[in-house]
Amino acid sequence: MAGMSGRTARKVAVLMGGPSAEREVSLSSGRECAAALREAGYEVVALDAGPDLFTRLNDIHPDVVFNALHGRWGEDGCVQGVLEWMGLPYTHSGVLASSLAMDKTRAKMAFAAAGLPVVQSVIADRATVEAGHVLPPPYVVKPNNEGSSVGVYIVQAGANAPPRLSEAMPDVVMVETYAPGRELTVAVMGDRALCVTDIVTQGWYDYDAKYTVGGSRHVIPAVIPAEIAAACMEYALRAHQALGCRGLSRTDFRWDEERGLDGLILLETNTQPGMTPTSLAPEQAAxxxxxxxxxxxxxxxxxxxxR
Structure with a gap:
Protein backbone atom coordinates (compact mmCIF):
# COMPACT_ATOMS: atom_id res chain seq x y z
CA MET A 1 0.00 0.00 0.00
CA ALA A 2 2.21 2.82 -1.27
CA GLY A 3 -0.07 5.80 -0.98
CA MET A 4 -3.47 7.32 -1.69
CA SER A 5 -2.88 8.15 -5.37
CA GLY A 6 -5.36 6.15 -7.41
CA ARG A 7 -7.92 5.84 -4.61
CA THR A 8 -10.15 8.31 -2.84
CA ALA A 9 -10.16 8.66 0.93
CA ARG A 10 -13.69 9.15 2.21
CA LYS A 11 -13.39 8.52 5.94
CA VAL A 12 -10.49 10.02 7.89
CA ALA A 13 -9.70 9.29 11.53
CA VAL A 14 -7.89 12.23 13.14
CA LEU A 15 -5.62 11.10 15.99
CA MET A 16 -5.22 13.73 18.69
CA GLY A 17 -4.53 14.18 22.40
CA GLY A 18 -2.74 11.08 23.64
CA PRO A 19 -0.70 10.73 26.84
CA SER A 20 2.37 12.86 26.04
CA ALA A 21 3.51 16.13 27.63
CA GLU A 22 2.14 17.86 24.52
CA ARG A 23 -1.41 16.55 24.87
CA GLU A 24 -3.11 19.97 24.97
CA VAL A 25 -1.26 21.18 21.87
CA SER A 26 -2.24 17.99 20.06
CA LEU A 27 -5.90 18.42 21.00
CA SER A 28 -5.81 21.92 19.54
CA SER A 29 -4.13 20.70 16.35
CA GLY A 30 -6.54 17.79 16.03
CA ARG A 31 -9.67 19.91 16.40
CA GLU A 32 -8.46 22.36 13.76
CA CYS A 33 -7.48 19.58 11.33
CA ALA A 34 -10.78 17.78 11.81
CA ALA A 35 -12.71 20.96 11.03
CA ALA A 36 -10.56 21.68 7.97
CA LEU A 37 -10.99 18.14 6.64
CA ARG A 38 -14.77 18.35 7.05
CA GLU A 39 -14.63 21.61 5.11
CA ALA A 40 -12.64 19.77 2.43
CA GLY A 41 -15.45 17.21 2.12
CA TYR A 42 -14.23 14.25 4.18
CA GLU A 43 -16.16 12.19 6.70
CA VAL A 44 -14.10 12.76 9.85
CA VAL A 45 -13.89 10.85 13.12
CA ALA A 46 -11.87 12.65 15.82
CA LEU A 47 -10.14 10.14 18.06
CA ASP A 48 -8.37 10.83 21.37
CA ALA A 49 -5.56 8.26 21.18
CA GLY A 50 -5.41 5.91 24.17
CA PRO A 51 -4.65 2.26 25.01
CA ASP A 52 -7.75 1.15 23.05
CA LEU A 53 -6.50 2.78 19.83
CA PHE A 54 -6.20 -0.50 17.91
CA THR A 55 -9.75 -1.57 18.78
CA ARG A 56 -11.27 1.81 18.01
CA LEU A 57 -9.55 2.07 14.64
CA ASN A 58 -10.72 -1.44 13.82
CA ASP A 59 -14.29 -0.36 14.58
CA ILE A 60 -14.02 2.89 12.59
CA HIS A 61 -12.40 1.37 9.47
CA PRO A 62 -10.95 4.67 8.20
CA ASP A 63 -9.51 5.02 4.71
CA VAL A 64 -6.74 7.23 6.11
CA VAL A 65 -5.45 8.16 9.56
CA PHE A 66 -4.52 11.82 10.01
CA ASN A 67 -1.83 11.94 12.69
CA ALA A 68 -2.23 15.13 14.71
CA LEU A 69 -0.41 13.73 17.75
CA HIS A 70 2.61 15.53 19.21
CA GLY A 71 5.35 14.31 21.51
CA ARG A 72 6.23 10.81 22.63
CA TRP A 73 4.20 7.85 21.33
CA GLY A 74 2.60 10.05 18.67
CA GLU A 75 5.65 11.24 16.74
CA ASP A 76 8.43 8.88 17.80
CA GLY A 77 7.49 5.92 15.61
CA CYS A 78 5.25 4.15 18.14
CA VAL A 79 1.82 4.96 16.71
CA GLN A 80 3.28 4.78 13.22
CA GLY A 81 4.24 1.16 13.92
CA VAL A 82 0.69 0.35 15.04
CA LEU A 83 -0.72 1.89 11.86
CA GLU A 84 1.80 0.01 9.70
CA TRP A 85 0.76 -3.25 11.41
CA MET A 86 -2.88 -2.46 10.70
CA GLY A 87 -2.12 -1.56 7.08
CA LEU A 88 -3.70 1.90 7.45
CA PRO A 89 -2.32 4.78 5.36
CA TYR A 90 -1.35 7.67 7.63
CA THR A 91 -0.08 11.22 7.26
CA HIS A 92 3.37 12.63 7.99
CA SER A 93 6.57 10.63 8.42
CA GLY A 94 6.98 6.88 8.81
CA VAL A 95 8.40 4.77 11.63
CA LEU A 96 12.12 5.28 11.02
CA ALA A 97 12.06 8.99 10.23
CA SER A 98 9.76 9.67 13.19
CA SER A 99 11.94 7.78 15.67
CA LEU A 100 15.13 9.34 14.29
CA ALA A 101 13.79 12.90 14.48
CA MET A 102 12.49 12.46 18.02
CA ASP A 103 15.86 11.16 19.24
CA LYS A 104 17.80 14.42 19.12
CA THR A 105 21.21 12.75 19.35
CA ARG A 106 20.64 10.35 16.47
CA ALA A 107 18.99 13.08 14.39
CA LYS A 108 22.07 15.27 14.84
CA MET A 109 24.26 12.36 13.76
CA ALA A 110 22.20 12.08 10.57
CA PHE A 111 22.43 15.85 10.00
CA ALA A 112 26.18 15.89 10.52
CA ALA A 113 26.61 12.94 8.14
CA ALA A 114 24.67 14.94 5.55
CA GLY A 115 27.02 17.91 5.99
CA LEU A 116 24.51 20.09 7.85
CA PRO A 117 25.69 22.54 10.54
CA VAL A 118 25.03 21.42 14.12
CA VAL A 119 26.56 22.29 17.49
CA GLN A 120 28.41 20.00 19.91
CA SER A 121 26.28 17.96 22.28
CA VAL A 122 26.62 15.07 24.72
CA ILE A 123 24.26 12.72 26.51
CA ALA A 124 24.60 12.64 30.31
CA ASP A 125 22.66 11.42 33.33
CA ARG A 126 21.06 14.02 35.58
CA ALA A 127 23.47 13.36 38.47
CA THR A 128 26.43 14.22 36.23
CA VAL A 129 24.69 17.33 34.88
CA GLU A 130 23.90 18.58 38.40
CA ALA A 131 27.39 17.80 39.73
CA GLY A 132 29.29 20.11 37.41
CA HIS A 133 29.40 21.75 33.99
CA VAL A 134 29.38 19.01 31.35
CA LEU A 135 30.17 21.58 28.65
CA PRO A 136 31.60 25.10 29.00
CA PRO A 137 28.77 27.61 29.53
CA PRO A 138 26.68 28.78 27.80
CA TYR A 139 24.90 25.52 27.11
CA VAL A 140 21.41 24.06 26.97
CA VAL A 141 20.03 21.06 28.86
CA LYS A 142 16.96 19.37 27.43
CA PRO A 143 15.27 15.97 27.15
CA ASN A 144 16.65 13.89 24.31
CA ASN A 145 13.21 12.80 23.14
CA GLU A 146 10.61 15.50 23.71
CA GLY A 147 9.41 18.33 21.49
CA SER A 148 7.90 21.81 21.87
CA SER A 149 10.81 22.98 24.06
CA VAL A 150 9.48 20.86 26.94
CA GLY A 151 11.92 20.94 29.86
CA VAL A 152 14.65 23.22 28.45
CA TYR A 153 17.29 24.78 30.73
CA ILE A 154 19.75 27.43 29.58
CA VAL A 155 22.97 27.77 31.56
CA GLN A 156 24.31 31.25 30.87
CA ALA A 157 27.93 32.20 30.19
CA GLY A 158 29.78 32.75 33.47
CA ALA A 159 27.37 30.60 35.48
CA ASN A 160 29.10 29.36 38.63
CA ALA A 161 26.84 26.39 39.27
CA PRO A 162 25.27 23.73 37.05
CA PRO A 163 21.46 23.60 36.81
CA ARG A 164 19.16 21.86 39.26
CA LEU A 165 16.77 19.86 37.09
CA SER A 166 13.11 19.39 37.92
CA GLU A 167 11.81 15.97 38.92
CA ALA A 168 9.89 15.91 35.64
CA MET A 169 13.13 15.76 33.64
CA PRO A 170 14.24 12.28 32.49
CA ASP A 171 17.23 10.57 34.07
CA VAL A 172 19.26 10.98 30.86
CA VAL A 173 19.35 14.33 29.04
CA MET A 174 21.10 16.10 26.18
CA VAL A 175 23.61 18.87 26.96
CA GLU A 176 24.19 21.06 23.94
CA THR A 177 26.38 24.08 23.22
CA TYR A 178 24.17 27.19 23.17
CA ALA A 179 23.69 28.65 19.69
CA PRO A 180 23.08 32.41 19.91
CA GLY A 181 21.09 34.49 17.48
CA ARG A 182 17.72 34.75 15.81
CA GLU A 183 15.24 31.87 15.73
CA LEU A 184 14.41 30.92 12.13
CA THR A 185 12.26 28.07 10.86
CA VAL A 186 11.40 26.47 7.51
CA ALA A 187 8.57 24.06 6.71
CA VAL A 188 9.00 21.40 4.04
CA MET A 189 5.95 20.11 2.17
CA GLY A 190 6.83 16.99 0.22
CA ASP A 191 9.90 17.91 -1.80
CA ARG A 192 9.46 21.68 -1.43
CA ALA A 193 10.82 24.05 1.20
CA LEU A 194 8.17 26.72 1.72
CA CYS A 195 9.74 29.88 3.15
CA VAL A 196 11.57 31.26 6.18
CA THR A 197 9.89 32.61 9.31
CA ASP A 198 11.72 34.76 11.85
CA ILE A 199 10.34 34.00 15.33
CA VAL A 200 10.58 37.05 17.55
CA THR A 201 10.36 36.49 21.32
CA GLN A 202 11.47 38.05 24.56
CA GLY A 203 14.12 35.49 25.49
CA TRP A 204 14.11 31.77 24.73
CA TYR A 205 11.51 30.29 22.37
CA ASP A 206 10.18 27.93 25.06
CA TYR A 207 6.84 26.15 25.48
CA ASP A 208 5.07 29.28 26.74
CA ALA A 209 6.48 31.43 23.94
CA LYS A 210 5.20 28.88 21.43
CA TYR A 211 1.70 28.38 22.77
CA THR A 212 0.74 31.38 24.94
CA VAL A 213 -1.12 34.18 23.18
CA GLY A 214 1.37 36.99 22.58
CA GLY A 215 4.31 34.78 23.52
CA SER A 216 5.96 35.22 20.14
CA ARG A 217 5.61 37.07 16.86
CA HIS A 218 6.16 35.56 13.42
CA VAL A 219 7.80 37.64 10.69
CA ILE A 220 7.02 35.91 7.41
CA PRO A 221 8.86 35.96 5.14
CA ALA A 222 11.85 36.66 7.38
CA VAL A 223 13.70 39.90 6.68
CA ILE A 224 17.15 38.37 6.28
CA PRO A 225 19.87 38.36 3.59
CA ALA A 226 19.03 36.29 0.50
CA GLU A 227 22.06 34.07 1.16
CA ILE A 228 20.78 33.12 4.62
CA ALA A 229 17.22 32.54 3.40
CA ALA A 230 18.48 30.30 0.59
CA ALA A 231 20.67 28.34 3.01
CA CYS A 232 17.79 27.83 5.44
CA MET A 233 15.58 26.53 2.63
CA GLU A 234 18.30 24.20 1.34
CA TYR A 235 19.24 22.90 4.79
CA ALA A 236 15.60 22.25 5.75
CA LEU A 237 15.02 20.19 2.61
CA ARG A 238 18.27 18.29 3.14
CA ALA A 239 17.34 17.61 6.78
CA HIS A 240 13.91 16.34 5.69
CA GLN A 241 15.62 14.01 3.23
CA ALA A 242 18.43 12.95 5.60
CA LEU A 243 15.88 11.66 8.11
CA GLY A 244 13.69 10.11 5.40
CA CYS A 245 10.69 12.33 6.22
CA ARG A 246 7.55 12.48 4.16
CA GLY A 247 4.56 14.81 4.15
CA LEU A 248 5.12 17.91 6.27
CA SER A 249 8.09 18.71 8.50
CA ARG A 250 9.58 21.84 10.04
CA THR A 251 13.24 22.52 10.73
CA ASP A 252 14.41 25.10 13.28
CA PHE A 253 17.59 27.17 13.11
CA ARG A 254 19.57 29.71 15.09
CA TRP A 255 21.37 32.43 13.15
CA ASP A 256 24.11 34.63 14.62
CA GLU A 257 24.05 37.66 12.32
CA GLU A 258 27.59 38.71 13.20
CA ARG A 259 29.01 35.48 11.77
CA GLY A 260 27.06 35.47 8.51
CA LEU A 261 26.53 32.04 6.95
CA ASP A 262 28.92 30.47 9.50
CA GLY A 263 26.49 31.56 12.22
CA LEU A 264 23.59 29.47 10.86
CA ILE A 265 23.00 26.36 13.00
CA LEU A 266 20.39 23.64 12.50
CA LEU A 267 18.69 22.83 15.81
CA GLU A 268 16.19 20.09 15.04
CA THR A 269 13.52 18.81 12.68
CA ASN A 270 9.92 18.32 13.80
CA THR A 271 8.04 15.61 11.89
CA GLN A 272 4.69 16.54 13.49
CA PRO A 273 4.66 20.36 13.46
CA GLY A 274 1.79 22.23 15.08
CA MET A 275 -1.34 22.11 12.95
CA THR A 276 -3.56 25.05 13.74
CA PRO A 277 -4.11 27.67 11.00
CA THR A 278 -1.75 30.07 12.82
CA SER A 279 0.94 27.46 13.58
CA LEU A 280 4.27 27.97 11.87
CA ALA A 281 4.03 25.34 9.12
CA PRO A 282 0.42 26.07 8.06
CA GLU A 283 1.24 29.79 8.20
CA GLN A 284 4.08 29.22 5.74
CA ALA A 285 1.82 27.12 3.51
CA ALA A 286 -0.69 29.98 3.46
CA ARG A 307 6.77 4.19 2.78
Whole structure:
Protein backbone atom coordinates (compact mmCIF):
# COMPACT_ATOMS: atom_id res chain seq x y z
CA MET A 1 0.00 0.00 0.00
CA ALA A 2 2.21 2.82 -1.27
CA GLY A 3 -0.07 5.80 -0.98
CA MET A 4 -3.47 7.32 -1.69
CA SER A 5 -2.88 8.15 -5.37
CA GLY A 6 -5.36 6.15 -7.41
CA ARG A 7 -7.92 5.84 -4.61
CA THR A 8 -10.15 8.31 -2.84
CA ALA A 9 -10.16 8.66 0.93
CA ARG A 10 -13.69 9.15 2.21
CA LYS A 11 -13.39 8.52 5.94
CA VAL A 12 -10.49 10.02 7.89
CA ALA A 13 -9.70 9.29 11.53
CA VAL A 14 -7.89 12.23 13.14
CA LEU A 15 -5.62 11.10 15.99
CA MET A 16 -5.22 13.73 18.69
CA GLY A 17 -4.53 14.18 22.40
CA GLY A 18 -2.74 11.08 23.64
CA PRO A 19 -0.70 10.73 26.84
CA SER A 20 2.37 12.86 26.04
CA ALA A 21 3.51 16.13 27.63
CA GLU A 22 2.14 17.86 24.52
CA ARG A 23 -1.41 16.55 24.87
CA GLU A 24 -3.11 19.97 24.97
CA VAL A 25 -1.26 21.18 21.87
CA SER A 26 -2.24 17.99 20.06
CA LEU A 27 -5.90 18.42 21.00
CA SER A 28 -5.81 21.92 19.54
CA SER A 29 -4.13 20.70 16.35
CA GLY A 30 -6.54 17.79 16.03
CA ARG A 31 -9.67 19.91 16.40
CA GLU A 32 -8.46 22.36 13.76
CA CYS A 33 -7.48 19.58 11.33
CA ALA A 34 -10.78 17.78 11.81
CA ALA A 35 -12.71 20.96 11.03
CA ALA A 36 -10.56 21.68 7.97
CA LEU A 37 -10.99 18.14 6.64
CA ARG A 38 -14.77 18.35 7.05
CA GLU A 39 -14.63 21.61 5.11
CA ALA A 40 -12.64 19.77 2.43
CA GLY A 41 -15.45 17.21 2.12
CA TYR A 42 -14.23 14.25 4.18
CA GLU A 43 -16.16 12.19 6.70
CA VAL A 44 -14.10 12.76 9.85
CA VAL A 45 -13.89 10.85 13.12
CA ALA A 46 -11.87 12.65 15.82
CA LEU A 47 -10.14 10.14 18.06
CA ASP A 48 -8.37 10.83 21.37
CA ALA A 49 -5.56 8.26 21.18
CA GLY A 50 -5.41 5.91 24.17
CA PRO A 51 -4.65 2.26 25.01
CA ASP A 52 -7.75 1.15 23.05
CA LEU A 53 -6.50 2.78 19.83
CA PHE A 54 -6.20 -0.50 17.91
CA THR A 55 -9.75 -1.57 18.78
CA ARG A 56 -11.27 1.81 18.01
CA LEU A 57 -9.55 2.07 14.64
CA ASN A 58 -10.72 -1.44 13.82
CA ASP A 59 -14.29 -0.36 14.58
CA ILE A 60 -14.02 2.89 12.59
CA HIS A 61 -12.40 1.37 9.47
CA PRO A 62 -10.95 4.67 8.20
CA ASP A 63 -9.51 5.02 4.71
CA VAL A 64 -6.74 7.23 6.11
CA VAL A 65 -5.45 8.16 9.56
CA PHE A 66 -4.52 11.82 10.01
CA ASN A 67 -1.83 11.94 12.69
CA ALA A 68 -2.23 15.13 14.71
CA LEU A 69 -0.41 13.73 17.75
CA HIS A 70 2.61 15.53 19.21
CA GLY A 71 5.35 14.31 21.51
CA ARG A 72 6.23 10.81 22.63
CA TRP A 73 4.20 7.85 21.33
CA GLY A 74 2.60 10.05 18.67
CA GLU A 75 5.65 11.24 16.74
CA ASP A 76 8.43 8.88 17.80
CA GLY A 77 7.49 5.92 15.61
CA CYS A 78 5.25 4.15 18.14
CA VAL A 79 1.82 4.96 16.71
CA GLN A 80 3.28 4.78 13.22
CA GLY A 81 4.24 1.16 13.92
CA VAL A 82 0.69 0.35 15.04
CA LEU A 83 -0.72 1.89 11.86
CA GLU A 84 1.80 0.01 9.70
CA TRP A 85 0.76 -3.25 11.41
CA MET A 86 -2.88 -2.46 10.70
CA GLY A 87 -2.12 -1.56 7.08
CA LEU A 88 -3.70 1.90 7.45
CA PRO A 89 -2.32 4.78 5.36
CA TYR A 90 -1.35 7.67 7.63
CA THR A 91 -0.08 11.22 7.26
CA HIS A 92 3.37 12.63 7.99
CA SER A 93 6.57 10.63 8.42
CA GLY A 94 6.98 6.88 8.81
CA VAL A 95 8.40 4.77 11.63
CA LEU A 96 12.12 5.28 11.02
CA ALA A 97 12.06 8.99 10.23
CA SER A 98 9.76 9.67 13.19
CA SER A 99 11.94 7.78 15.67
CA LEU A 100 15.13 9.34 14.29
CA ALA A 101 13.79 12.90 14.48
CA MET A 102 12.49 12.46 18.02
CA ASP A 103 15.86 11.16 19.24
CA LYS A 104 17.80 14.42 19.12
CA THR A 105 21.21 12.75 19.35
CA ARG A 106 20.64 10.35 16.47
CA ALA A 107 18.99 13.08 14.39
CA LYS A 108 22.07 15.27 14.84
CA MET A 109 24.26 12.36 13.76
CA ALA A 110 22.20 12.08 10.57
CA PHE A 111 22.43 15.85 10.00
CA ALA A 112 26.18 15.89 10.52
CA ALA A 113 26.61 12.94 8.14
CA ALA A 114 24.67 14.94 5.55
CA GLY A 115 27.02 17.91 5.99
CA LEU A 116 24.51 20.09 7.85
CA PRO A 117 25.69 22.54 10.54
CA VAL A 118 25.03 21.42 14.12
CA VAL A 119 26.56 22.29 17.49
CA GLN A 120 28.41 20.00 19.91
CA SER A 121 26.28 17.96 22.28
CA VAL A 122 26.62 15.07 24.72
CA ILE A 123 24.26 12.72 26.51
CA ALA A 124 24.60 12.64 30.31
CA ASP A 125 22.66 11.42 33.33
CA ARG A 126 21.06 14.02 35.58
CA ALA A 127 23.47 13.36 38.47
CA THR A 128 26.43 14.22 36.23
CA VAL A 129 24.69 17.33 34.88
CA GLU A 130 23.90 18.58 38.40
CA ALA A 131 27.39 17.80 39.73
CA GLY A 132 29.29 20.11 37.41
CA HIS A 133 29.40 21.75 33.99
CA VAL A 134 29.38 19.01 31.35
CA LEU A 135 30.17 21.58 28.65
CA PRO A 136 31.60 25.10 29.00
CA PRO A 137 28.77 27.61 29.53
CA PRO A 138 26.68 28.78 27.80
CA TYR A 139 24.90 25.52 27.11
CA VAL A 140 21.41 24.06 26.97
CA VAL A 141 20.03 21.06 28.86
CA LYS A 142 16.96 19.37 27.43
CA PRO A 143 15.27 15.97 27.15
CA ASN A 144 16.65 13.89 24.31
CA ASN A 145 13.21 12.80 23.14
CA GLU A 146 10.61 15.50 23.71
CA GLY A 147 9.41 18.33 21.49
CA SER A 148 7.90 21.81 21.87
CA SER A 149 10.81 22.98 24.06
CA VAL A 150 9.48 20.86 26.94
CA GLY A 151 11.92 20.94 29.86
CA VAL A 152 14.65 23.22 28.45
CA TYR A 153 17.29 24.78 30.73
CA ILE A 154 19.75 27.43 29.58
CA VAL A 155 22.97 27.77 31.56
CA GLN A 156 24.31 31.25 30.87
CA ALA A 157 27.93 32.20 30.19
CA GLY A 158 29.78 32.75 33.47
CA ALA A 159 27.37 30.60 35.48
CA ASN A 160 29.10 29.36 38.63
CA ALA A 161 26.84 26.39 39.27
CA PRO A 162 25.27 23.73 37.05
CA PRO A 163 21.46 23.60 36.81
CA ARG A 164 19.16 21.86 39.26
CA LEU A 165 16.77 19.86 37.09
CA SER A 166 13.11 19.39 37.92
CA GLU A 167 11.81 15.97 38.92
CA ALA A 168 9.89 15.91 35.64
CA MET A 169 13.13 15.76 33.64
CA PRO A 170 14.24 12.28 32.49
CA ASP A 171 17.23 10.57 34.07
CA VAL A 172 19.26 10.98 30.86
CA VAL A 173 19.35 14.33 29.04
CA MET A 174 21.10 16.10 26.18
CA VAL A 175 23.61 18.87 26.96
CA GLU A 176 24.19 21.06 23.94
CA THR A 177 26.38 24.08 23.22
CA TYR A 178 24.17 27.19 23.17
CA ALA A 179 23.69 28.65 19.69
CA PRO A 180 23.08 32.41 19.91
CA GLY A 181 21.09 34.49 17.48
CA ARG A 182 17.72 34.75 15.81
CA GLU A 183 15.24 31.87 15.73
CA LEU A 184 14.41 30.92 12.13
CA THR A 185 12.26 28.07 10.86
CA VAL A 186 11.40 26.47 7.51
CA ALA A 187 8.57 24.06 6.71
CA VAL A 188 9.00 21.40 4.04
CA MET A 189 5.95 20.11 2.17
CA GLY A 190 6.83 16.99 0.22
CA ASP A 191 9.90 17.91 -1.80
CA ARG A 192 9.46 21.68 -1.43
CA ALA A 193 10.82 24.05 1.20
CA LEU A 194 8.17 26.72 1.72
CA CYS A 195 9.74 29.88 3.15
CA VAL A 196 11.57 31.26 6.18
CA THR A 197 9.89 32.61 9.31
CA ASP A 198 11.72 34.76 11.85
CA ILE A 199 10.34 34.00 15.33
CA VAL A 200 10.58 37.05 17.55
CA THR A 201 10.36 36.49 21.32
CA GLN A 202 11.47 38.05 24.56
CA GLY A 203 14.12 35.49 25.49
CA TRP A 204 14.11 31.77 24.73
CA TYR A 205 11.51 30.29 22.37
CA ASP A 206 10.18 27.93 25.06
CA TYR A 207 6.84 26.15 25.48
CA ASP A 208 5.07 29.28 26.74
CA ALA A 209 6.48 31.43 23.94
CA LYS A 210 5.20 28.88 21.43
CA TYR A 211 1.70 28.38 22.77
CA THR A 212 0.74 31.38 24.94
CA VAL A 213 -1.12 34.18 23.18
CA GLY A 214 1.37 36.99 22.58
CA GLY A 215 4.31 34.78 23.52
CA SER A 216 5.96 35.22 20.14
CA ARG A 217 5.61 37.07 16.86
CA HIS A 218 6.16 35.56 13.42
CA VAL A 219 7.80 37.64 10.69
CA ILE A 220 7.02 35.91 7.41
CA PRO A 221 8.86 35.96 5.14
CA ALA A 222 11.85 36.66 7.38
CA VAL A 223 13.70 39.90 6.68
CA ILE A 224 17.15 38.37 6.28
CA PRO A 225 19.87 38.36 3.59
CA ALA A 226 19.03 36.29 0.50
CA GLU A 227 22.06 34.07 1.16
CA ILE A 228 20.78 33.12 4.62
CA ALA A 229 17.22 32.54 3.40
CA ALA A 230 18.48 30.30 0.59
CA ALA A 231 20.67 28.34 3.01
CA CYS A 232 17.79 27.83 5.44
CA MET A 233 15.58 26.53 2.63
CA GLU A 234 18.30 24.20 1.34
CA TYR A 235 19.24 22.90 4.79
CA ALA A 236 15.60 22.25 5.75
CA LEU A 237 15.02 20.19 2.61
CA ARG A 238 18.27 18.29 3.14
CA ALA A 239 17.34 17.61 6.78
CA HIS A 240 13.91 16.34 5.69
CA GLN A 241 15.62 14.01 3.23
CA ALA A 242 18.43 12.95 5.60
CA LEU A 243 15.88 11.66 8.11
CA GLY A 244 13.69 10.11 5.40
CA CYS A 245 10.69 12.33 6.22
CA ARG A 246 7.55 12.48 4.16
CA GLY A 247 4.56 14.81 4.15
CA LEU A 248 5.12 17.91 6.27
CA SER A 249 8.09 18.71 8.50
CA ARG A 250 9.58 21.84 10.04
CA THR A 251 13.24 22.52 10.73
CA ASP A 252 14.41 25.10 13.28
CA PHE A 253 17.59 27.17 13.11
CA ARG A 254 19.57 29.71 15.09
CA TRP A 255 21.37 32.43 13.15
CA ASP A 256 24.11 34.63 14.62
CA GLU A 257 24.05 37.66 12.32
CA GLU A 258 27.59 38.71 13.20
CA ARG A 259 29.01 35.48 11.77
CA GLY A 260 27.06 35.47 8.51
CA LEU A 261 26.53 32.04 6.95
CA ASP A 262 28.92 30.47 9.50
CA GLY A 263 26.49 31.56 12.22
CA LEU A 264 23.59 29.47 10.86
CA ILE A 265 23.00 26.36 13.00
CA LEU A 266 20.39 23.64 12.50
CA LEU A 267 18.69 22.83 15.81
CA GLU A 268 16.19 20.09 15.04
CA THR A 269 13.52 18.81 12.68
CA ASN A 270 9.92 18.32 13.80
CA THR A 271 8.04 15.61 11.89
CA GLN A 272 4.69 16.54 13.49
CA PRO A 273 4.66 20.36 13.46
CA GLY A 274 1.79 22.23 15.08
CA MET A 275 -1.34 22.11 12.95
CA THR A 276 -3.56 25.05 13.74
CA PRO A 277 -4.11 27.67 11.00
CA THR A 278 -1.75 30.07 12.82
CA SER A 279 0.94 27.46 13.58
CA LEU A 280 4.27 27.97 11.87
CA ALA A 281 4.03 25.34 9.12
CA PRO A 282 0.42 26.07 8.06
CA GLU A 283 1.24 29.79 8.20
CA GLN A 284 4.08 29.22 5.74
CA ALA A 285 1.82 27.12 3.51
CA ALA A 286 -0.69 29.98 3.46
CA UNK A 287 2.13 32.39 2.56
CA UNK A 288 2.78 30.14 -0.45
CA UNK A 289 -0.89 30.12 -1.48
CA UNK A 290 -1.97 26.85 0.19
CA UNK A 291 -4.96 27.33 2.50
CA UNK A 292 -5.29 25.31 5.71
CA UNK A 293 -8.04 23.01 4.33
CA UNK A 294 -5.93 22.54 1.18
CA UNK A 295 -2.90 21.64 3.30
CA UNK A 296 -4.87 19.08 5.31
CA UNK A 297 -6.35 17.67 2.10
CA UNK A 298 -2.84 17.39 0.60
CA UNK A 299 -1.60 15.52 3.68
CA UNK A 300 -4.46 13.01 3.40
CA UNK A 301 -3.72 12.43 -0.29
CA UNK A 302 -0.02 12.05 0.54
CA UNK A 303 -0.76 9.50 3.28
CA UNK A 304 0.82 6.09 2.90
CA UNK A 305 1.77 2.88 4.66
CA UNK A 306 5.13 1.11 4.32
CA ARG A 307 6.77 4.19 2.78
Missing amino acids: QCGVSFPELCDWLVKDASCN
